[in-house]
Amino acid sequence: MPIKLPESLPAYSVLRDEGVMVMSDDRASRQDIRPLRIGLLNLMPKKIQTENQFARLIGATPLQIDLQLIRMSEHQTKNTAAAHMEEFYRPFQEVKGEYFDGLIITGAPIEHLPFEDVTYWDELTEVMDWTQSHVHSTFGVCWGGMAMINHFHGVAKHMLTAKAFGCYRHTNLVPSSPYLRGFSDDCVIPVSRWTEMRQDEIDAAPGLITLLSSDQVGPCLVEDPGHRALYIFNHFEYDSDTLKQEYDRDVEAGAPIEVPLNYYPDDDPARTPLNRWRSHAHLLYGNWINEIYQTTPYELEKIGHD
Numbered sequence: 007m008p009i010k011l012p013e014s015l016p017a018y019s020v021l022r023d024e025g026v027m028v029m030s031d032d033r034a035s036r037q038d039i040r041p042l043r044i045g046l047l048n049l050m051p052k053k054i055q056t057e058n059q060f061a062r063l064i065g066a067t068p069l070q071i072d073l074q075l076i077r078m079s080e081h082q083t084k085n086t087a088a089a090h091m092e093e094f095y096r097p098f099q100e101v102k103g104e105y106f107d108g109l110i111i112t113g114a115p116i117e118h119l120p121f122e123d124v125t126y127w128d129e130l131t132e133v134m135d136w137t138q139s140h141v142h143s144t145f146g147v148c149w150g151g152m153a154m155i156n157h158f159h160g161v162a163k164h165m166l167t168a169k170a171f172g173c174y175r176h177t178n179l180v181p182s183s184p185y186l187r188g189f190s191d192d193c194v195i196p197v198s199r200w201t202e203m204r205q206d207e208i209d210a211a212p213g214l215i216t217l218l219s220s221d222q223v224g225p226c227l228v229e230d231p232g233h234r235a236l237y238i239f240n241h242f243e244y245d246s247d248t249l250k251q252e253y254d255r256d257v258e259a260g261a262p263i264e265v266p267l268n269y270y271p272d273d274d275p276a277r278t279p280l281n282r283w284r285s286h287a288h289l290l291y292g293n294w295i296n297e298i299y300q301t302t303p304y305e306l307e308k309i310g311h312d
Contacts, residue, residue, distance in 0.1 A: 047150075049111070077098070080129070111151075146236070177191070179217055194283050214230055
């Protein structure tokens with residue numbers, strides 16, 4: 007089954023041309039089926055790129071997905087056209103009376119700030135608390151995952167002395183986890199961050215289960231069954247050239263940046279990077295969607311009350 011998107015959303019034509027099944031609102035309305043209602047709280051500056059990345063992953067499952075784009079109520083983006091935001095996004099304060107089978111909270115390029123100094127932190131804490139009564143399963147990504155694990159468990163984020171930047175091997179610590187169904191014993195994941203979460207501090211928080219970890223860049227994927235949540239600190243959703251875009255941007259700006267590790271063939275930025283994480287990315291998000299489908303109430307209003 008396809009993912010339901012407005013035909014005018016850029017992701018619609020991008021995914022259609024890639025062979026991902028997409029469906030317009032009009033066609034979806036003729037099917038007698040309840041789609042999974044998945045929200046994307048998009049905190050990234052390049053909204054359209056992020057929409058494409060996550061829609062591609064959650065739209066590749068056999069289930070019909072109704073993707074809802076959400077923004078912080080007062081925060082105004084400077085990198086995406088106001089017309090796009092007005093047409094496709096709704097502020098959180100407008101949707102907080104609704105129920106969702108799943109919610110993705112993206113990263114944000116503000117990791118150098120203490121959480122409480124983020125301009126929309128108060129509303130984001132409201133969102134995180136709201137997920138406990140209105141969202142069946144929440145997926146926090148990179149800074150979004152760090153924010154969630156800090157809010158619910160007090161686990162701190164720590165600044166790194168150098169940016170973790172490149173493609174790193176991660177070990178599958180819990181092969182029996184339904185979220186890692188089909189995973190290899192290890193896998194490559196793109197990493198791009200100046201902060202880290204530490205394994206000993208995660209271990210000290212009751213109920214958390216680390217599923218993927220790297221000897222080089224630490225814990226990556228953490229399950230929080232008590233809050234019906236997953237936290238991932240790295241970027242399975244990245245396109246093949248996302249790290250290249252970040253590297254080229256910093257080189258052009260004269261910012262200090264190393265060539266992303268294990269990304270370009272022979273670490274040569276003149277060569278085309280190879281995508282070595284795409285299959286595991288689809289596995290993870292497909293497994294997440296499948297777990298939601300298997301466990302979410304048929305009646306949305308019962309979410310959070312089981």
